[in-house]
Amino acid sequence: MDTRNNPWLKLSILILCLTLKTHLSHGGDTISGNETLSGDQTLVSAGGKFVLGFFKPGNSSYYYIGMWYKKVSERTVVWVANRDTPVTDNRSSQLKILDGNLVLVNESQVPVWSTNLTSANSTSLEAVLLDQGNFVLRVTGAVSNETRWQSFDHPTHTWLPGAKLGLDKRTKTPQLLTSWKNTDDPANGLFSLELDPDGTSQYLILWNRSKQYWTSGAWNGQIFSLVPEMRLNYIYNFSFYSDANESYFTYSVYEESTISRFIMDVSGQVKQLTWLESSRQWNLFWSQPRTQCEVYDFCGPFGVCNDDNTNDFCKCLTGFTPSSQNDWNLKDRSAGCKRNTPLQCESSSLSQQKDGFSSQHSMRLPENPQTVNAGSRSACESACFNNCSCTAYAFDSGCSIWIDGLMNLQQLPDGDSNGKTFYLKLAASEFPNSSSDKGKVIRIGVGSALAVVAILGLVWFIIWRRHRSVGTGKTVEGSLVAFGYRDLQNATKNFSEKLGGGGFGSVFKGRLPDSSFIAVKKLESISQGEKQFRSEVSTIGTIQHVNLVRLRGFCSEGTKKLLVYDYMPNGSLDAHLFHEKDSEVLDWKKRYQIALGTARGLTYLHEKCRDCIVHCDIKPENILLDAEFCPKVADFGLAKLIGRDFSRVLTTMRGTRGYLAPEWISGVAITAKADVYSYGMMLFEFISGRRNSEASEDGKVKFFPTLASSVLTEGDDILILLDQRLERNADPEELIRLCRVACWCIQDEESQRPSMGQVVQILEGVLDVNPPPIPRTLQVFVDNQEQIIFFTESSSSSGQSSKPRSNTSAASSQTKSTVSSSSISEK
Incomplete structure (x- = not known):
């Protein structure tokens, strides 16, 4: 049969050829010059770490070309090609190499995204997805210097290990990390991170x-x-490079199995997260800015930010509702809020009702005020009332008015000295019972009468309060007292004398009518309901020990959650260890007894309570001292009370660098041994009288545990470790014992650390302890101290290192000693 002139056969062959040219093997890592990617086809990097293909975010109806982790069960996109130009049909859209560029064409075969190489030529090219998460366009069979384009040069919202984030000095063009518009839309959002275009070595968020x-x-x-979170540990290696053409930072992860990413989040914060496979979730290590309301205009025009409301940081002002409820639900508050009712001057209504003003208290005043010459509040109000574009005014030693949208509003806590009052213009219908001027007159008369009655009642109430004991509030289980919020507000003089603060809240000094002093902690990040909160507090209130701060009572009124403790006249331990000018220098005997007392308190929490209580935040700031310098562990039980969602708590703590155990990073379950690690880190500070990590005059960071471990191992004069202010006045045997305990407590493996009960016995002299091995982390510090790595605000270790753990073979291969009969023996 002659097939040369058979048209059907020719057509079949043509169709077959076209099919072969556009077919891409599912799961390969490369698109060659005659292939396309479409539909459900994907690229998978050679090591199986990353996937690239079409995806639809959330409930979106659009498709994007993106890259995500293959080994993370929750799809997490790290790069998007066409973030501002989505396609509607992934099967007819194609990603392919065209005219020397990598191009995405939509269902109409119109290019919607391209690598935009101006020097494109006909050289054979291929697009390859690499295991680092870098998508590259290169000459076929190319080595690194023949790469024409790479996604690492064009990040979206995620900065992956190994990528640069820098500045082209020749063009002053920075690489940007730009947030998604919302959780369902990867389009460029409002928030971006960049290296300063002026050439300084600082990052800016805009x-x-x-x-x-x-x-x-x-x-x-x-x-x-301004980022104290960057301290030495063995997780991240952070480095900086600069020459005449460019400046950039890059970072790497020492442990290859660690899955970590750095993102510019829709919240307007930069965040460092690590995947915890055990809990199948991303663990937040740290974020900047530290609080949500530090993000500029996060809640949009007429939206109010409130850091105390962790369920939803944003709300609308009175008389306003979200401009787009759908965007609001997707955490995009940029459109802010809109009026429920137009102002009279904006309305065509013939109604004679007039606009009014609603007072907004304890607020950060809006951005961009205009100054008006008005000598009184009433004159200031008139100036705003007569200007149809004026939306609010404030009178505070001068008149300020605001035109159109109110931006960057924040609700501040009661008693905050930065809180101001401004007056918001609203339509008359937003005020209750505003039906007529006659009604207004009646309301004024009634209001005046009520005001007189209220004043008389207030005078009687003040007299009555003088004879009333606040401490006689309703007693709940045990000896706990249920205080009223107003009682505590009066006792603390409206929370005016702040004693300190941390991740769980701020502490204020107070005095009850019986002249006894109290410490009142205003809790943050509380999500429990009333019944659950009371139950948990009652449980904590039953825990009594001489080395634990006594809980006297609590307050729970709506979102106001407070705990009332005994006041400790000698304050917290950190003031005596680190602030030599303001406090008495603790002699060695006091330090040793404080170390022993603290261990006894933790032993009670871990071993003597019905349920083991893990403190999760052992540090000098949480060890309080009574009049006789007896140590009291504070904030115990708050981890349980706040809940096990530690990510927010840890990112808002202050001064907690260097106390968190390695298991916080590795993602395994947290046990009492995490407290043991923190206690060990704190013991080093008992000895040295300074923070474990300290910058010297030459700018290098000194890490005291490394020095202590080295002195113990080499048998040097142990007294060289002692706080210089003590002038070598210490018992050498006790000092050696404390150093050994500290080194055992900070072992990398939980099984190698002693229990707190064993620590007590060692410090009491009942048990002896053998010299400890140098922990792997400290061995890294000893080997080399030139690199700095990224870590969390509350979780960062202190010190320096340059070698990844895989290179510390000496440390890794040493024989593991366990805290058992071979290491601890009874005297």
Whole structure:
């Protein structure tokens, strides 16, 4: 049969050829010059770490070309090609190499995204997805210097290990990390992170590429000056490079199995997260800015930000509702809020009702005020009332008015000295019973009468309160007292004398009518309901020990949750260890007894309570001292009370660098041994009288546990470790014992650490302890102290290192000693 002139056969062959040219094997890592990617086809990097293909975010109806982790069960996109130009049909859209570029064409075969190489040529090219998460366009069979384009040069909202984030000095063009618009839309959002275009070595976060609201501070060769979270540990290696053409930072992860990412979040915060496979979730290590309301205009026009409302940081002002409820639900508050009712001057209604003003108390005043010459509040109000564009005014030693949208509003806590009052213009219908002027007159008369009655009642109430004991509030289980919020407000003089603060809240000094002093903690991040909160507090209130701070009572009124403790006249331990000018220097005997008392308190929490209580935040700030310098562990039980969602708590704590155990990073379940690690880190500070991590005059960071471990191992004079202010006045045997306990407590493996009960016995002299091995982390520090790595605010270790753990073979191969009969023996 002659097939040369058979048209059907020719057509079949043509169709077959076209099919072969556009077919891409599912799961390969490369698109060659004659292949396309479409539909459900994906690229998978050679090591199986990353996937690239079409995806639909959330409930979106659009498709995007993106990259995500293959080994993470929750799809997490790290790069998007066409973030501002989605397609509607992934099967007829194609990603392919065309005219020397990598191009995405939509269902109409119109290019919607391209690598935009101006020097494109006909050289054979291929697009390859690499195991680092880098998507590259290169010459076929190319080595690194023949790469024409790479996604690492064009990040979206995620900065992956190994990628650069820097500045082209020739063009002053920075690489940007830009947030998604919302959780369902990867389009460019309002928040971006960039290296300072002016050439300084600091990162900036900008709102709408115009308003800077956060800076890292300049790079000093080791850390960013305003990011104390950057300390030495064995997880991240952070480095900086600069020459005449470019400046950039990059980071790597020492442990290859660690899945970590750095993102510019829709919240307007930069965040460092690590995947915990055990809990199948991303664990937040730290975020900047530290609080949500530090993000500029996060809640949009007429939206109010409140850091105390952790369920939803944003709400609308009175008389307003979200401009887009759908965007609001997707955490995009940029459109802010809109009026429920137009103002009279904006309305065509013939109604004679007049607009009014609603007072907004304890607020951060809106951005961009205009100054008006008015000598009184009434004159200021008139100036705003007569200007149809005026939306609010404030009178505070001068008149300020605001035109159109009110931006960057924040609700501040009662008693905050920065809180101001402004007056918001609202339509008359927003005020109750505003039907007529006659009604208004009646209301004024009634209101005046009620005011007189209220004043008389207030005078009687003040007299009555003088004879009333606040401490006689309703007693609940045990000896706990249920205080009223107003009682505690009066006792603390409206929370005016702040004693300290941390991740769980701020503490204020108070005095009850019986002249006894109290410490009142205003809790943050509480999500429990009334019944659950009371139950948990009652449980904590039953725990009594001489080395635990006594809980006297609590307050629970709506969102106001407070705990009332005994007041400790000698304050917290950190003031005596680190602030030599303001406090008495603790002699060695006091330090040793404080170490022993603290261990006894923790032993009670871990071993003597019905349920083991893990403190989760052992540090000098949480060890309080009574009049006789007896130590009292504070904030115990708050981890349980706050709940096990530690990510927010840890990112808002202050001064907690260097106390968290390695298991917080590895993602395994947290046990009492995490407290043991923190206690060990604290013991080093008992000895030295300074923070474990301390910058010297030459700018290098000194890590005291490394020095202590080295002195113990080499048998040097142990007294060289002692706080210089003690002038070598210490019992050498006790000092050696304390150093050994500290080194055992900070072993990398939980099984190698002693229990707190064993620690007590060692410090009491009942048990002896053998010299400990140098922990792997400290061995890394000993080997080399030139690199700085990224870590969390509350979880960062202190010190320096340059070698990844895989290179510390000496430390890894040493024989593991366990805290058992071979290491601890009874005297």
